[in-house]
Every structure is written in structure tokens, then in C-alpha cells.
Amino acid sequence: MAGNTFGTLFRLTTFGESHGVAIGGVIDGFPAGFSIDMEAVQEELDRRKPGQSAIVTQRKESDTVQFLSGIFEGVTTGAPIGFQIINENQKSSDYEHLKEVYRPSHADFTYDKKYGHRDYRGGGRSSARETACRVVAGALAKQFLTEKGIDIFAFVDQVGNIRLSEDDRIDLSETESNPVRCPNADVADKMQVLIREVRKEGDTVGGCIRCIVQGVPVGLGEPVFDKLHADIGKAMLSINAVKGFEYGSGFEAAEMLGSQHNDLLNPDGSTQTNFSGGIQGGISNGETIFFRVAFKPVATLMKDQPSVNNRGEEVIVKGKGRHDACVVPRAVPIVEAMAALTIMDHWLRYKAIN
């Protein structure tokens, strides 16, 4: 199975399965001499971990990260940073009935056909449990970027058909004060009610996350294949359950005229509007970078659905155990982490050349 490494100069490789002994990773390319705030790393993991509220999967993991190398006396040495998170609360019996059966729209069918021998427990390698490792590396990258004046904020802006509208007040300080992670308490309440209703029916619901990156200097991005938005797009589309990515005006650009859409320049190089989403020609232009990520409804339903098994026989499948009814509340720190990995990689690439 190739494809477990992300990045060019700042690289993260992850390993581990949902019900294996541990998950973990190796971060290569983190500059030496940087003081790591370990509490801040754990706080990021706590924002993602399962069991954190009544509206997410009830699997109880402490998600305690152990650093194994590359950090000495709290400071990076330039050596590879190895880390692990021990899995503490696997309940593999919930997956025994899925040994030979494919959950529609999970990765069961494709992993089975591609690899032939699959760890079906908890979704194995295809489980979003792996994203905890991205959050560890992302937390380190965020600290590095903050020191460079770059800040990353993500929040939930849609659950099902409930969406933050243009008129809704957005207060980013409210994002962490509700379990949905929507920066408007009233809209968050409606989203929470919807998730609870859907969950009660044994069903699941999709949603969207918006992300804002402030303070990125002009010049990050390597045309033509490693354009900044192309790499951010890849980072986002590599997250489990992601179905869509748009940056700046996104799909709305298709309905606009050039005279409406062009971001007119000011004499200092800033722009009067930001339909470009902070990136032009694949290179950051110094404006705020913003993008939106769409997530599908979770595949594992707590109600009957027709499916097939690995012999091609028709079966009825129903999920057991502990699943998310909607992934977006826990995906907010994952989106921020993947944005941080991408921006840090490009920051280092920019510095290497310029």
C-alpha cells in the first residue's frame, strides 16, 4: 500500500489501523531548534478525538500522543519526529458481521478487491482514526506557522440543509463553545438538533467546513503542478469522506462576469475584493486564503440497507457499535491540520529557492 506520505520538504508518513495496537507517524523536515508546546498538541488532538460529545462516535480514546524521537528537552533537533498514539478502546466484535460483507460507500469493497486481505476491524486503515496522526503533525506545523504570522481557522458552515447564510453573524471565538463547531450559537443549535434527529433514525448527514488562512506572504506555491490551491485541494480531498473542494469564489465563479469577478489591485498590491481566495496563478498573493470542503454523510448506517458479500450474494447490512452520524464537528481540526501541513511545506519550499 503506497501513498502514506504527504508533502515535499515537510513530510508526514502515517501508519496504523483503527483496531491495531497503535497509530502513529514520522515527520521529516521539521527545522531544528523550535520549541514545541506539548499541551497545545494535545489540545488539538482533544478537538478531534472520538467520544468528546454526545453527537459524535462514542468510542472512548484518550488520544495521548507519545513522541519517540526528534524532540529533545522540548526542542526539535532536526531529526525525524516519530510519534505514536496507542489504541485503547477497540471493540472489534462490532465488525465481525462485516468480515465478508461490504458496507455500501465505505472502503470495504475497494480495499478487499485491491488488496485481497483486509483488516476489517473498525475499517482498518481506511478508518478516520488515522487522521489523529495528521492532527499531531498539523499541530506542530501550526505552531511553526504562528511564529511566522500565519494563522489557520476552520469552522462548520453547513450540516445537511442548515447553512450559515451571508446575514448570519460569524464570531470565530464561538466556534469551540458548541459541540458542532459552528461560529454562530443559534445556527449551531439547529445543526445539533438535526444531527440528533438523524442519529435517532439510524441515519447520517453530510456537511461543509470553511477554512481561513491569514498572514500568508506573497509567493507560496510552485507552478505548474504544485500550485498552492492544487496542493491544498489534494490535502483536503485526502481526508476521509470529503466529496468537494472549492477556494475563493469556487463554483460560484462559473455564474459571474469577468467585470464582477476580477479583484482590482490597489497601488500597494493588495486587492479590493478577494474572489481569488488569496491565490492567483497557483501562487499566494498576500490576501486571506479561504476555501470550503464538503463531506458526505457517513456510510455506516444503524439501519438495514441491502448490500452484497464477498461471494456476490445479496445480504442486508446494518452497522453496529460506535459511529459518527455527521463527521464535520470532528473534521474541523483535521482540515486545519492538513492546511497547516500544506502551507508549511510551501513555506519551506519558498525559503529553499528564494
Ligand SMILES: Cc1cc2nc3c(=O)[nH]c(=O)nc-3n(C[C@H](O)[C@H](O)[C@H](O)COP(=O)(O)O)c2cc1C
Ligand atoms: C472525522 C471523521 C469521522 C468519521 N467517522 C466515521 C464513522 O464513524 N463511520 C463511518 O462509516 N465512516 C466514518 N468516516 C468516514 C469514513 O472514514 C470514510 O467514508 C471511508 O474511509 C471511505 O472513504 P471515502 O468516504 O473517502 O470514500 C469518518 C470520517 C471523518 C473525517
Ligand SMILES: C=C(O[C@@H]1CC(C(=O)O)=C[C@@H](OP(=O)(O)O)[C@H]1O)C(=O)O
Ligand atoms: C476511532 C475513530 O473514529 C472512527 C472512524 C470510523 C471510520 O469508519 O472512519 C469508524 C468508527 O470506528 P470504530 O467503530 O472502530 O469506533 C469511528 O469511531 C477516531 O476518529 O479516532
